[in-house]
Amino acid sequence: MPLDTKQIGKDMIAAVAEVFDKKWPEIKEYAEDELKDFARVLGRISARYAAGKISEENARAMVSAQIRSMEIVFLAVEGLGILMVEAAINSAIDVVRTAVNKAIGFALL
Amino acid sequence: MRKLQETQKAKYLLLLILVFSLVFACSVRLIAEYDEAIDQGITALQRKMEDHLSKLEKKMARIELLKEGVQEKERLKKEVSYEASEEFYREFYVDLRVLKTRADSYVGNELTTKQMDALEEIAKAQEDIHKRGFQTADDVADMRTAFTRGFKGILKLEIAKKRGKQ
Numbered sequence: 001m002p003l004d005t006k007q008i009g010k011d012m013i014a015a016v017a018e019v020f021d022k023k024w025p026e027i028k029e030y031a032e033d034e035l036k037d038f039a040r041v042l043g044r045i046s047a048r049y050a051a052g053k054i055s056e057e058n059a060r061a062m063v064s065a066q067i068r069s070m071e072i073v074f075l076a077v078e079g080l081g082i083l084m085v086e087a088a089i090n091s092a093i094d095v096v097r098t099a100v101n102k103a104i105g106f107a108l109l
Numbered sequence: 110m111r112k113l114q115e116t117q118k119a120k121y122l123l124l125l126i127l128v129f130s131l132v133f134a135c136s137v138r139l140i141a142e143y144d145e146a147i148d149q150g151i152t153a154l155q156r157k158m159e160d161h162l163s164k165l166e167k168k169m170a171r172i173e174l175l176k177e178g179v180q181e182k183e184r185l186k187k188e189v190s191y192e193a194s195e196e197f198y199r200e201f202y203v204d205l206r207v208l209k210t211r212a213d214s215y216v217g218n219e220l221t222t223k224q225m226d227a228l229e230e231i232a233k234a235q236e237d238i239h240k241r242g243f244q245t246a247d248d249v250a251d252m253r254t255a256f257t258r259g260f261k262g263i264l265k266l267e268i269a270k271k272r273g274k275q
Binding site: 030037038062069078083 | 136137138139140220221223224227228230231234235237238241243244245247248251252254255256258259262263265266269270272
């Protein structure tokens, strides 16, 4: 059976789109939630500093810790993005693998 | 001539099969595999920090309510001092560095090791504050949010490395 490369191309695009449609909103929601929380905490720290309840040194250290925690979030987002791309590539490969095996008549790939 | 063309075709077919086999023989891996020891180690470390900070926060809140000179206040002040937590910080860094070394040993795990570096920086910032003295219970609560966010970020990436496998 000959390979229908046009159809394989369409199926690959659909497989990749499915991965992105499913995973990207989850990653986006995670980053947005953490950013909102980060902003809330910074607001609290600056309010305490403005009220004279905490020293400048402590306020700076607290803000630095919050920034570091957001760095961890963005590194997680970067990793989740890489895993999403990886899943998309593997989905596309699966499409080709299935089509090739079907055309050949046995599990070559 | 015809035989030569057929041999050429066979060669191309063989080459095509070889390329397909090489490219598609296994799945693509762009990032390190899931490591249960890192997952469990980070969870255990979070439990320790959470326990430590919730006790500190409770004591700080109690200090804020008590009047000067009260014996209980003096005792609590000693308990929330940096000296009382010095050993805790030392153990925290040891545990974290052991996990970082493990994470470092995997190819494609740079993001996780960078996350652990950032977590260590959060602990250092807290240690600096603690040396000067926490000023309010809310300070402890806010440091807790930084740690929670950090631990969650590390675990989120580590668990995602399972790639749908449970």
